[in-house]
Structure formats: structure tokens, C-alpha cells
Amino acid sequence: MNLRACLLTAAVSIGFVLPSAAEDVAPNGGEWRHGISIFGDLKYPADFEHFDYANPDAPKGGELRLSPSEAYLNQGFLTYDTLNVFVLKGSGAHGMRLNFDTLMTRAWDEPDAMYGLVAEAAAIAPDKMSVAFRLRDNVTFHDGTALTAEDVAFTFDLLKAQGHPHVTTAIRDVASAKVLDDRTVLYTFEGELVRDLPFTVADLPVVSKAYYSANKFDASTLEPPLGTGPYRVSDVKQGRTITHSLNADYWGKDLPVNKGHFNFGSIRFEYFRDRTAGFEAFKSGEYEFREEFTSRFWATKYNFPAVQDGRVVTLTTADNRPSGTQGWFLNTRRPHLSDPRVRQALSHAFDFEWTNRQHFHDIYKRTQSYFENSDMKATGTPDAAELALLEPFRDQVPESVFGEVYLPPVSNASGQDRRQLKAARDLLAEAGWDVRDGVLKNAADELFTLEFLTDTPTFERVLQPFVKNLALLGIEAKIRLVDAAQFEERLKNFDFDIITRRFSMRTTPGVELRAFMGSEAATQEGSRNLAGISNPAIDALIDKVTEATSRDDLTTAARALDRVLRAGHYWIPQWYKAEHNLAVWDKFARPEIKPPYHRAAIRLWWVDTEKEAALNQ
Numbered sequence: 009m010n011l012r013a014c015l016l017t018a019a020v021s022i023g024f025v026l027p028s029a030a031e032d033v034a035p036n037g038g039e040w041r042h043g044i045s046i047f048g049d050l051k052y053p054a055d056f057e058h059f060d061y062a063n064p065d066a067p068k069g070g071e072l073r074l075s076p077s078e079a080y081l082n083q084g085f086l087t088y089d090t091l092n093v094f095v096l097k098g099s100g101a102h103g104m105r106l107n108f109d110t111l112m113t114r115a116w117d118e119p120d121a122m123y124g125l126v127a128e129a130a131a132i133a134p135d136k137m138s139v140a141f142r143l144r145d146n147v148t149f150h151d152g153t154a155l156t157a158e159d160v161a162f163t164f165d166l167l168k169a170q171g172h173p174h175v176t177t178a179i180r181d182v183a184s185a186k187v188l189d190d191r192t193v194l195y196t197f198e199g200e201l202v203r204d205l206p207f208t209v210a211d212l213p214v215v216s217k218a219y220y221s222a223n224k225f226d227a228s229t230l231e232p233p234l235g236t237g238p239y240r241v242s243d244v245k246q247g248r249t250i251t252h253s254l255n256a257d258y259w260g261k262d263l264p265v266n267k268g269h270f271n272f273g274s275i276r277f278e279y280f281r282d283r284t285a286g287f288e289a290f291k292s293g294e295y296e297f298r299e300e301f302t303s304r305f306w307a308t309k310y311n312f313p314a315v316q317d318g319r320v321v322t323l324t325t326a327d328n329r330p331s332g333t334q335g336w337f338l339n340t341r342r343p344h345l346s347d348p349r350v351r352q353a354l355s356h357a358f359d360f361e362w363t364n365r366q367h368f369h370d371i372y373k374r375t376q377s378y379f380e381n382s383d384m385k386a387t388g389t390p391d392a393a394e395l396a397l398l399e400p401f402r403d404q405v406p407e408s409v410f411g412e413v414y415l416p417p418v419s420n421a422s423g424q425d426r427r428q429l430k431a432a433r434d435l436l437a438e439a440g441w442d443v444r445d446g447v448l449k450n451a452a453d454e455l456f457t458l459e460f461l462t463d464t465p466t467f468e469r470v471l472q473p474f475v476k477n478l479a480l481l482g483i484e485a486k487i488r489l490v491d492a493a494q495f496e497e498r499l500k501n502f503d504f505d506i507i508t509r510r511f512s513m514r515t516t517p518g519v520e521l522r523a524f525m526g527s528e529a530a531t532q533e534g535s536r537n538l539a540g541i542s543n544p545a546i547d548a549l550i551d552k553v554t555e556a557t558s559r560d561d562l563t564t565a566a567r568a569l570d571r572v573l574r575a576g577h578y579w580i581p582q583w584y585k586a587e588h589n590l591a592v593w594d595k596f597a598r599p600e601i602k603p604p605y606h607r608a609a610i611r612l613w614w615v616d617t618e619k620e621a622a623l624n625q
Contacts, residue, residue, distance in 0.1 A: 034131030034140040035188055043123040044112070044130055044206060046516055047559045051118050052264075061117055061603040062268030062612055068254065070595070070615025072272040073295035075286050076102045076279070081172045082534075086463060086492035087247040087279050090228035094213065096172050096534040098228035099496050101250045102277040106270075106610075107150075107235035108213035111141050111160070113265050116603035119515035122210055123265050126155065126236070132206050136197075139206040143191040148259045149216050149236050157193040161185040162217035164195070164209065170226040173534045177523045178208050185209070201554045204518035236260075238270040251276040268599070271614035281492075283466045296593040297609060302466065303368035306589050314593070319623055323590040328604040331381035331584035333524070334510035336460075337538040338578060341530075342505055344456055348406070349439040351577035354458075354506075356432035357477040358580055361421035363470055372583035376415055378573050379513055381586045384566035386413045386574070397552055397568040401545035406575045414574040416581055423473055424480070432481055448482030458485040461504040463495035500534040508582070511536055515605060517566060521550045525573065539578035546572055595620040 034040055042054040058064045076085050081093050083100040090098030093105070112122040112130065124130070127141035147155040164185035167175050181199045188194055195209050215225075219234040232241035238261065239252035253274045260266050278295045280286035283302055290298045291312050300306045314320040336358075338351045345351060360374050377385035389412055390398060398409060408414065419425040433443075441448050441456055448456040458478060460471055471487050478485040490498070498504055511524060522529055527542040529535035549569040556562035588607055597616040602608060 034133075034142075035192065036131060036133040036138045036140050036194060038131030038133045038138075038140065040129040040131045040142060042129055043115075043121060044132065044210070045118065045122075046120040046207075047557075047562075050121050050123075052115065052121075052123065056264050058264050058267035059115055059117065059603075061599055061601040061608070063599045063614075064267040066268050066271045066597075066599075066612075066614040067617070068271050068614070069273040070617070070620065071274045071276065072297060072596075072610065072613070072615075073276045073278060074297040074610075075290070075295060076277055077299040077301070080105060081174055082496075084463075084492050084496050086281055088250065089246060089493070090230065091233060091241060091244070091250075092225075092227065092229055094167065094171055094175065095226045096500065097226065099493065101244075103239070103250060103252045103275055103610075104233075104241075105213065105237070106239035106252050106275070107233065107237045107241060108215065109147070109236045109260065110211050110213060111143075112207075112210035114211075114606075115265075116606035116608065117601075119605065120207075122207060125260065125263065125265055126160075126214055127210070130206065130210065136202055138194055138196045139209065140188070140192060140194045141210070143193070145191060146259055147236060148257075149219075149234050150240055150255060151234060153216070153218065155214060155216075155236055156190045157187040158190075159217045160193045160214055161187050162220070163212060163215045166215065166220060166225050167212060173529075173532050174520075174523050174536065175212075177526075177529060177532070177535070178519055179205075179212075181205060181519075182209060201519060201551055203555055203557075204520075208519065238266070239275065242274065243276075247279060249276055249278050269611045271612070272610075273615075275610060282464055290591065293593060296595065298591045299607070300589045300591055303371040307369035307371065310591060315591075319594055320591055321594050323588075323592070325588045325590065325602055325607070326604070327381075327586050327588050327607075329381070329515060330379050330384070330513040331375065331586060332510050332512045333378050333380075333579070333581075334375060334508070334584060335579040335581040336506050336508055338506055338580070339502060339504055339538065339540060340578065341502055341540040344450075344454070345505065347439045348575075348577045349435045350441065351580075353432040353435035353439070353481070354478070355577065355580045356417050356428040356435070357481060357483075358474050359419045359421070359423050359425060359428070359477065360416065360583065361419045362423040363473065364583065365421055366423070367469060368583070372585055374416055375581035375584045376574075378570050379517075379566055380584055382513070382515070384517070384563055384570065386567040386570040388412060390568065390571065391564075393564040394568045394571070397549065397565060398571070401548065401572075404543065404545040405572050409571050409575045413571050414577075424477060429477065429480055436481065443482040446482060447484065456483050457505075458483055459505045460485065460487045461495065461498060461507045462487060462489055463492050465489055467508065499538075502533075502538070502540065506580075507538060509538060516562065518554045521553060521569075522547075525578075526550055541573075541576070541578055543572070543576070546576075593623060595623050 043050045088099050088101040091101050093100035109126050111127040113125045115121045126147050128144045129142045131140045183196045183198045186194045197205050216234045238258045240255050242253035243251035338345050340346050379385045417428050419428050440450050475485045523536045525541045527547050529537035530540045530542040552565035596613050598613045
């Protein structure tokens with residue numbers, strides 16, 4: 009996700025500090041600042057020259073070719089049929105956000121700080137109910153026309169009315185965007201959960217009012233859009249490749265937030281129908297940068313001649329972000345999956361320990377938490393602060409929430425642990441399902457069936473042993489392999505029993521949690537709430553996360569939320585690793601410092617011409 013995949017939102021608290029001298033007071037009574045941060049000071053002063061992790065002397069030019077590894081909004085991984093990534097319709101092409109700028113941009117060595125991009129300054133009102141942005145006076149679209157506050161406000165209205173559900177959910181409590189003059193726009197908020205909203209609107213893309221007054225915003229199209237960003241679409245081969253070329257006239261190339269960024273002359277995304285085909289294409293040099301997500305490949309396949317002679321190098325870099333929520337999401341909208349005892353029973357049929365040993369070479373760790381690889385992960389029993397949040401919902405959540413936090417079962421790694429299968433049978437019996445004539449049925453004599461929906465055959469090796477164990481429980485389980493387009497359509501319409509997905513969690517989670525697990529999103533087409541979670545206690549705890557005014561309060565609320573989610577058995581967690589496994593053809597250079605919260609290759613690496621020449625000899 010990325011969604012690492014997914015829409016960036018961050019947060020601002022009552023106690024936020026935005027350093028730099030204020031020249032004047034904004035129209036909303038706030039103080040103009042060069043950046044915004046959460047729960048504390050910004051790392052970089054107003055006169056900073058560049059981010060510490062960027063090399064301002066990195067040369068420009070050359071080409072980066074890679075396969076998609078992170079998704080945003082409507083993007084899939086195996087194909088694309090539209091260049092419009094801001095709406096639900098279609099399967100979006102990768103790299104499109106490189107064509108659009110935002111009001112502010114993240115610093116990837118801080119957990120939740122943003123600095124001015126299109127906007128040179130921001131001001132949050134003393135009552136936190138509005139944020140003003142003062143735009144730079146030299147921002148231009150790719151056709152040379154000036155970007156003004158009219159474009160910013162127009163973009164907000166478009167996204168709120170026609171944008172992807174993930175976006176509309178995030179900006180639901182933004183009441184309006186008002187133009188104060190050509191360079192100033194004021195966003196006003198409503199409701200109580202406003203902490204995240206300045207950061208949410210700061211990260212929205214800005215589109216041209218003139219362009220989208222003449223072109224439909226919600227249309228699927230292969231026509232390159234008009235943007236402001238460092239890259240422009242230069243070549244489109246639908247479903248196969250898309251190329252973005254560096255814009256030599258990019259207005260923002262000398263800004264401190266951009267120095268050392270966007271160094272490749274062109275970036276081309278290559279699409280393949282399955283992982284094996286993609287790997288073979290990488291071996292032959294069809295593309296040059298690959299993040300490997302298949303542990304078997306990483307452990308056994310990177311010994312081909314180009315690796316042995318040094319033309320391809322393998323790298324392992326740390327990933328300090330929360331690891332995300334990869335797992336099998338169980339669709340509670342289906343009647344036979346509505347009982348949490350049934351969902352818990354299914355988890356006993358998956359033998360992670362055997363799978364990790366046989367298929368993954370013990371590379372992975374078992375995911376236990378929705379906030380894995382972070383201090384927001386719940387452990388042990390609730391402390392006093394967590395109990396204070398949980399107690400009001402005692403009659404709305406399982407009693408187990410108040411004891412030891414739920415952990416996935418641990419098997420004997422045999423692949424068919426009888427103890428685990430017995431535990432599953434007992435839970436199914438409690439829920440009214442019994443084996444009769446070798447199959448699992450309920451009191452209405454309905455057969456228990458389960459369909460695993462997937463768009464990649466490489467995952468079948470993990471699914472088949474799972475399906476075999478389910479058969480021992482009397483469950484008629486099958487694997488349904490569909491093409492990428494059908495997969496995305498069924499995903500958007502929640503037309504599945506069980507599905508594998510990974511969603512990234514931010515270092516400072518907030519309003520975006522509504523899209524993952526909020527009741528409203530459970531019925532919203534295309535939402536990330538794949539399990540159909542609808543629980544007022546969970547909604548209230550999401551609010552506690554979102555309205556937290558300190559890091560300690562946020563951590564406590566996230567842990568309490570994690571306990572309730574895990575007790576609900578909405579998913580069967582899979583595995584994670586807190587690192588990136590990368591393989592690259594040896595033509596690149598990169599900064600000495602890797603930012604802790606980003607892989608950073610597309611933004612910060614560059615082509616080393618000497619290496620490239622040696623590689624081509």
C-alpha cells in the first residue's frame with residue numbers, strides 16, 4: 009500500500025508547534041508557518057536547504073524501469089485501463105501522482121511532518137476549525153498557465169463530489185474551500201474530529217479548473233491529464249507499460265523540498281500478468297528495479313548469472329513503518345461468515361509455522377496486530393489507560409477484550425495439527441455447524457462453502473494446504489482465479505468470501521481508519537473495509553485515535569482499538585518483515601542516508617553513468 013500503497017493523511021493537535029518566524033497573521037487568525045507537524049517541533053527550520061536524506065547534487069537523466077509494487081486508490085498491480093487514479097472507476101496506471109503537486113509534502117525522516125510545496129505557508133486557526141494556505145506565485149501547470157487559489161478550491165469541490173471513496177471519506181468533515189484571493193485559500197471544518205484535516209487537504213492533488221471544466225473529471229481515459237508535477241506522461245501502452253518523463257520546465261525543481269528528488273529522466277512501469285512472468289522479465293533485463301515480495305524467490309531464485317557476475321545486486325533495507333494489515337479478510341456480509349466463532353475457527357486451519365518453513369524459508373514473522381511493527385500494537389492485558397477507553401463499551405465488545413490480547417494460534421508445524429483442527433471443530437459446533445455425511449452443515453442443512461478469490465496463481469501454493477485443512481473440517485473450499493479486471497471489480501463490490509490484501513498503516517493513524525474499519529465504509533462501494541466491520545465501539549475508538557492530542561494518547565487509543573479488532577476475528581493475519589528486499593541492475597546510485605519512513609528509490613536514486621556504461625559493455 010503502498011497503499012504502501014494508499015491516501016496520505018496526518019494530524020495536528022492542540023499542542024502542535026510550527027517553528028519559523030511569522031511575518032503576519034493569516035485571515036483565520038492563525039500564524040503563517042513554513043510547515044506543519046504533529047505533537048511537537050519540526051525538524052527543519054524555515055531556511056533549510058534540503059532534506060538530510062536527499063543528495064542535492066544528484067545528476068538528472070537516464071531511465072528507471074520497474075514493476076508496480078505499491079498501489080494508490082484505484083490502482084491494481086497486473087494491468088491498467090485508465091490514467092485517472094482519483095476516482096473509483098477503472099484500474100489506474102502507476103506513477104500518475106508524479107504528474108500532480110500538492111499543497112505540502114512529507115518529510116520522510118519525521119513520522120508526520122509536512123513542508124510547503126505549492127503553498128509556501130500554512131496557518132491553522134486558534135480554534136483548529138480552519139486552515140489557510142498561501143500559494144507561491146510561480147506555480148504553473150504543464151501548459152504554462154498559472155495555478156491559483158481558484159484551482160485549489162475547484163479541486164476540492166471535484167474530489168468531494170466525484171472522487172474515490174477513500175478520498176471522500178477522508179475529507180467528509182471539510183465543509184468548504186474558499187478563495188480569499190489569487191494566492192490564498194481557506195478550508196473550513198465541521199464536527200469534532202478535525203485534527204487530521206489540515207494534513208488531509210495539504211496532501212490533495214491540485215488539478216486545473218480550466219482543463220476539468222472542459223473534460224470530465226470522473227471519466228476513465230487514456231488521455232494524459234494536465235498537471236503541475238515533476239513528470240509528464242510521455243508514452244502509454246495500455247495494460248503493458250506507462251512512461252513518465254521528467255519535465256525540464258518543472259516550476260518546483262529548485263525548492264528545498266525537491267532538491268535531490270526526481271532525478272530520473274524517465275520512469276517506466278512494466279506490467280505482467282503474474283509474478284513468475286515478471287521475475288523472468290527482470291532476469292532478462294526488461295526492467296531494472298524490483299522489490300521482491302515472494303520469499304521463495306528471494307531465498308532461492310536470485311542466483312542467476314547476472315547476480316553471480318555482479319550485474320544485478322540484491323539489497324535489504326530497513327522499513328520502519330507499521331508493517332500493515334496483510335491477511336485473509338473475511339467478508340462478514342456473507343451470512344455464513346457473520347459469526348466471529350466461525351471466523352476464529354477458520355484461523356485454526358491455517359498452519360503458519362509449516363507454511364513459513366516449507367514455503368518462505370523462515371523469512372517471515374507472524375502478523376498479530378493491525379498495527380504490527382509499531383508501539384501501537386496491543387500486548388498482554390490492557391493497562392489502566394486502555395481500560396478507561398474500553399470500559400464504556402463493555403456490552404458492545406467481547407469479554408475477551410478485557411483479558412489477554414488475542415494471538416493467532418501457534419501450530420506444531422506439521423501442516424495438519426490435530427489440536428488446532430479440534431479447536432476449529434469445537435468453535436464451529438458452538439456456532440451451529442456440524443459435520444454430517446462428511447460435510448459441514450448448519451441446522452438449515454446448508455453446506456458451508458468458501459471461495460478464495462485471487463488474481464495471481466503464485467499464491468496457490470500457500471492456499472492449497474489451507475484448503476486441504478478446511479476440507480478436513482468438512483468445508484468445501486475452492487480457489488477462484490480471475491483476471492485482474494474481474495478481480496478489481498469484485499473487490500470494489502465486495503463480491504467475495506475471503507480475499508488476500510495488504511493495507512499500510514501510517515505512523516500516525518487518524519481519520520483514514522474510517523475507510524479501513526468504520527461502519528459507514530462497510531456499505532460504501534470500493535472502500536477498504538473489506539471485512540464489512542460495523543461496530544459502534546470500533547467507530548468510537550477510531551474517534552479516540554483521531555482526536556488524540558499527544559503521542560501517548562494516540563498510542564493508548566490505537567492499542568485499545570487493536571484489542572477490539574483482533575477479538576472480532578475479521579481477518580486471518582498472514583506475515584510480515586520489517587525490511588525491503590530489493591534487486592536492481594547495477595546502474596544506480598543512492599544517497600548515503602535512507603529515510604526511515606520511505607523506500608525512496610523513485611524519488612531519490614539516480615543513474616550512475618559510469619556504472620551504466622560498464623553494464624552495457
